Amino acid sequence: MAERMLKFVGTSQAMPDKRPAAERRRDFGEIYAGYAREKAAEQAARCSQCGVPFCQIHCPLNNNIPDWLKLTAEGRLEEAYELSSATNNFPEICGRICPQDRLCEGNCVIEKGFDSVTIGSVEKFITDTAWSQGWVRPIRPRRERRESVAIVGAGPAGLAAAEQLRRKGYQVTIYDRYDRVGGLLIYGIPNFKLEKEIVQRREALLRDSKVTFELECDVGRDVSLAELRQRHDAVLLATGVYKAREIAAPGVGLPGIAAALDYLTASNRIGLGDQVPAFESGALDARGKNVVVLGGGDTAMDCVRTAVRQGARTVKCLYRRDRANMPGSQREVKHAEEEGVEFVWLTAPQSFLGKNEVSHVRSVRIHLGMPDASGRQTPQEIPNSHANIEADLVLTALGFDAEDLPAAMGAPDLAVNGGGTLKIDWRSMMTSLDGVFAAGDIVRGASLVVWAVRDGRDAAERIHGYLTTRAQAALRLAGE
Incomplete structure (x- = not known):
């Protein structure tokens, strides 16, 4: 490993080629090209493989960054993708839009004097390669469960939760008021940071994984929260904040x-x-x-x-x-x-x-x-x-607040905090309504996409625990 890694002393930091400003001012295309395979390996090899990886600690998803950098340096890209995607549902999106200078790269231990490892660009390269090589495949759960979960909001928190729940075999339906899937990933972030086909192929993957989408469906107008609670065994509110x-x-x-x-x-x-x-x-x-x-x-x-x-x-x-x-x-x-x-x-x-x-x-x-x-x-x-x-x-551009969700959804018993965000029990991620969970910006306030992904993944685990406990209790009652 020592021969392959620790190259930061002799190898300078090199981002992928950036289009000249005069050229990129004229269109909405992404400003960075992709790494060539050998260049990605060279930059990944700059990782110091430190004993306490501050890049991982300061990543909201606790991504196994040193490990997939090492695999990339060794040319083991499919393994690098498997490791990267094990903790992140959208590594190619986070690689493009995360503020790495404030998170992983900003806390790289070689930052002072040697410039940080280009973690985001390598992350993007790994997953773009995985898509081009056909390594990204639809979810096929080991067994299907009868329980269904409604997710309100097709933004990053809702999509991450849907993927995690689908992996466990739950029947998942996502409701969203807009006509496209992605939330702010589609309508809020410009193409020069995130081209829309990157988001749309994730939507196609979820559809192929048998996640159902009900678009242009405004919960509170077209269907009430009470109806969703009757239709489904659990509900996740991941509406984001847009006000x-x-x-x-x-x-x-x-x-x-x-x-x-x-x-x-x-x-x-x-x-x-x-x-x-x-x-x-x-x-x-x-x-x-x-x-x-x-x-x-x-x-x-x-x-x-x-x-x-x-x-x-x-x-x-x-x-x-x-x-x-x-x-x-x-x-x-x-x-x-x-x-x-x-x-x-x-x-x-x-x-x-x-x-x-x-x-x-x-x-x-x-x-x-x-x-x-x-x-x-x-x-x-x-x-x-x-x-x-x-x-x-x-x-x-002064920030966003939560709308009055209890009023919008006709659910006056849905408790909120002073700023209008939903009040949850942070251990269970459940709101004041039994079986109704919440995640993402509607809980923590306007924040980063990577935090929404983290919250969506955590909420999926809590929902799984809730439904499993309820199923076990039903079995015990049936046995009595």
Whole structure:
């Protein structure tokens, strides 16, 4: 192993080839090429095989990263895929969209001085190879179970849970209000980060595995939660959170100010070939406009980079903290800067100006004061530091909150937390309703896809335990 691994001293970090910014500004294709087989093996061999793998510890899925890096370095790619997919239902998706610089790669022990192992790119390579070689196959459970499970939400948490439950033989039906499977993977994340066929082939795999989908079915409107509880032996709520946080400022109601997710959904639908009136009318089209995006997370980065590709005249991102305190991926910030986005740090919007539509964002400069209870420095306005920033389209990317799910689903007994997320027993992942479980963003709040996958997998295990216990109790009663 020593001969094959520990190459980080003599071999430099090398990402897959990245398309030039001038080229990638013109389309929505992924910006990175794939590794060649020998290059992936070379980069995987940079792993130090440390005794305490911090990359694995800081991965929400606790992926066996050093082990599948070693297998890749040895050319044993099918085994690497089996190991990678044992803990992650969507390794090729996480390899593309996870903020590795904040998770596994950011905690690589060779990061200081030698640059981290390119874990995400190798992960993507392994599973893309598995798809091309036919190693990814539909689920065929050892035995079929009669119990059925309803999953509300076809996003990453729901899809991960469905796969895990199907492996155990349960009959699984996924209900989703939208017309396509994938949730934010389809409608929220642009193609330059995650091309839609990557998600669609996962949907096809689940369908081939006998998972049933009921699309354009809004639980609460088309079917009640009570009905789902009657139809199925257990229910998993994995709806995600989609309600955009609003900004309270004068002029916020002017035309030309839109929520980030509305904008990204319109762009993704256009890419999928749908007709989108708000885009066709120009309301959600950035072409030729001065675009200002408010926020510093990954959704804001998706907006600014989408606006560039739509042909915006200028694109600015306003964030009230500095670069070091930005919640989004630093790698995404770098990509955006390469593509011509201007970041206006330590700046916050105060109001929106315009007669019939927005024309300017009135902003104020910010000084970071003492840390608050969360440990982050408190933004404080600098007096007499106002400026008007020209804007024809303002996109608010300030985060997401949960909608009123008990009201939407006609289930007033469904307990929620103060922020509207569902209250669960974290040991059982069950809500206040017997047999109704919850996972993903609807429980933890807006978070990463990798955490949604983790929650979906955990929920599947808890549901399995619940149904197994109930079946055993029924057998005992029958025996008496």
